[in-house]
Amino acid sequence: MxxxxxxxxxxxxxxxMASDLGKPHIIRAFAASVAGLANAIRTEAAFRTEVAVLAxxxxxxxxxxxxxxxxxxxxxxxxxxxxxxxxNTSVEKLCDHTTPRIDPAIKIVKDLGSAxxxxxxxxxxxxxLGAALARFA
Numbered sequence: 001m002x003x004x005x006x007x008x009x010x011x012x013x014x015x016x017m018a019s020d021l022g023k024p025h026i027i028r029a030f031a032a033s034v035a036g037l038a039n040a041i042r043t044e045a046a047f048r049t050e051v052a053v054l055a056x057x058x059x060x061x062x063x064x065x066x067x068x069x070x071x072x073x074x075x076x077x078x079x080x081x082x083x084x085x086x087x088n089t090s091v092e093k094l095c096d097h098t099t100p101r102i103d104p105a106i107k108i109v110k111d112l113g114s115a116x117x118x119x120x121x122x123x124x125x126x127x128x129l130g131a132a133l134a135r136f137a
Contacts (some may be wrong), residue, residue, distance in 0.1 A: 040086055046117075047085050054078045057128075064131045074131055077124040084120040088113035 023031075040047040054075075060075045091113045095106045 018038060030120070036086065044085075044089055045087065047082070050082055050085055054082065061131075064135045066129075068132060073127055077127040081117070081120045081124050084116050088117050 041051065057078055058075060062069045064074065065071050092110055095109055099106065
């Protein structure tokens with residue numbers, strides 16, 4: 001018996017899948033991606049910060065370089081940070097769903113995800129620093 005206010009996840013998922021059956025796979029995949037991005041923006045402060053950095057960085061990339069491919073590298077490095085942040089968030093949410101208590105083994109998993117984001121930030125920082133040095137040095 002479920003407490004009041006809880007829903008049957010399996011029934012809800014079956015309902016969602018049934019309503020999507022007539023849509024082409026690419027449309028379903030796009031809708032799932034948009035839903036994931038919307039959830040991350042709604043619930044993850046770090047993701048919102050990284051999206052804000054990307055929004056500022058895109059126009060700045062036009063100041064740093066006129067080379068189309070170099071500009072693409074700058075923007076791609078920030079998109080990579082977003083992608084790794086999304087993967088880290090999904091791992092964290094899965095860990096939290098698995099057990100609400102603090103578990104040393106799960107802490108290691110979460111720390112590894114955080115380290116992956118940190119490495120991506122270092123990579124993006126190096127790419128942007130290189131472009132800034134090339135432009136202004």
